[in-house]
Amino acid sequence: MGSRKTGAPAPREDQMRHIRTFATATTLAVLPLAAFAAPVDLRLITMEPGGSWYSYGSTFSEIIQGSEGENELNVEVLPRGGGMTNPVAVSQGAADLGFVSASAAVWARDGIGEEFEGREANNARAIVGGLQLAYTTIAARRDYVKKSGLTTFDEMVASDNPPRFVLKPAGSQVPILANYMFEALGSSLEDMRGRGAITQISTAQIAQMLRDGTADVYIENAPVGQATMSEVTLTTPMVFVPASDTVLDHMSELGAPAANMPEGSYPGQEGVYRTSMTPTILIANADMDEEVAYQLTRALVEQREKIAEAFPALAGWDPEKGAQPDQAVIELHPGAARYYRERGWIE
Template sequence: MFSKNLKTAIKTAALCSSMVVGVAQAASTASIISQPPGNGWYTYGTTFSQLIPKATNDEYKIKLIPRGGGMTNPVVVNQEKADFGFATSNAAVWARDGLTDIYKGRTNKELRMVLDNVQQAYTITVARKAWVEQTGNDTWEKIINADKVIIAMKPTGSQVPIIADYVFKSLGTDFNTLKEQGKIVQMGSGQASQMMRDNAIDVYIDNVPAMHPNLTEMTLTSDVTYIPYPQKTLDELAKVGLPTGTMPAKTYDGQSEDYVNPVSATVFLTNSKVSDDVVYNVTKALVENQDDIKKAHSPLKFWHPETIGSQEELVELHPGAAKYYREQGWIK
């Protein structure tokens, strides 16, 4: 009798053990590549990595990779070295199609969209107001053809020189030509503010979100004119992942009107091979807890996932994300 009961107990224990193992195995771990600590995407990724397990009752664990950046993350995700990653909309398109010298024809066709337009960065061109009034160079066409002009932007390695090159090419020239003519200088945005105040530069182009501290400083400490983009430039940049958007009036000092410009959006990408269930549940967790995300990160207060169907699809939606959006009635 004792032996029989012992055997029964052993079987019961084994069954319970297998059930525990089964529960443990049910938890799925996914990875997110962000940026090094101290950068915006790292802080967003930290919040995502804490929120997703909580929202899914620990069904999904998240490993945050504290490396990467706007240009490298699409490649890492495409190569399945991370399940998800932050990127800019334009870098996602450049990487997918093998555009620019960075990707040099190496396509990344497995990229899929999860979240679009999480945060907008505006392509802003400002010029010293006194210089514009003195020379009459108040359009991009006049600026690139000016005999004497100093156009400042961030160093190579940033996406800004690439965006600027697309602007220049839409107007019949390019970055290298203007650089050889001595019309381009490159520096950090903080340094540019001082040089604008010192009249050492005439024009500055950058790609930044609202409330960016360096551009705020520049526009507060220098009288500037906002240089408009020709329609042909807007059309050309829209083809390479920079759709036309509007920066509302008074976003920055001296900006009395809405500013139409090529917009670079922060997007959240995955790989086509990540399962539909994982992407569906990650999408659901993030969208349905967006209030918590926005409370933690004020720059994301303009993220409106319900507008997904009204925006141009720059990168194909992952079927798991599309399923969730379709259930909400946001896409067909």
């Protein structure tokens, strides 16, 4: 009988070794990409519990964490911040992602207004735009318009006897937007206040003031269906007052592009209402890895239906429109832009 060389594997052992090697290679080949993904920790800043952005944060983080790609994305939701805080937090790296009003993102980027003077905030880029459109509305009591004969915002500001404007107190972006609107016509919030034309008060009291006739014009910035504007238009006959292109062009330069509020949004609205809007956008720090930004952008866009189902207020979000300059408003992150180019939505 022949003998095999010392140290050489037995035929069966050699065969089993090849089988094990093949099995291991096959297993590795069919493992999901996530099994090899590099972990990346992200912080998403929203707002305090109870706010809409806080609610959005849980669903958005779930979608991002479940995304497929080169990275295993982990998201920590930061339940603090707000419209004027988040652009700075993301730009300075205190958070990686954040919900912001597009107008505030522009003010922060350009250092506009005392809120952002001396605060570096130009290192943020848009991931998705146009999540929710907040329209700036100028609603006047119908009786006031009939008695005064003032039918436009420009006429009201220029009048020797201006209306009594009512709006939210400091802390909201409404007074800032109103100030820019007045500035476009050579006035300011403080100038109008000095003329006795400004009352800033909590939203809980605004509807009552208009019903009582102690206020004439209500300036707001909110999505269609906002509770206070809905109450006002249901309990007091109102008309929506137009502003000139001078005002709208100035607002566009400040991150609040012109838009048409759909016909029938509120009682008293006749036709579409041409005004300015401030989209809610999701921003990222500009230094975020391009592949990470691409992966989370793709996940959010492709889960649009899940987002709409969870939040009816976001049901109107159109990702293709949101990628355009009038809804993204600030520069897109390169990773997001790459995804949108692949979809053929931007050049």
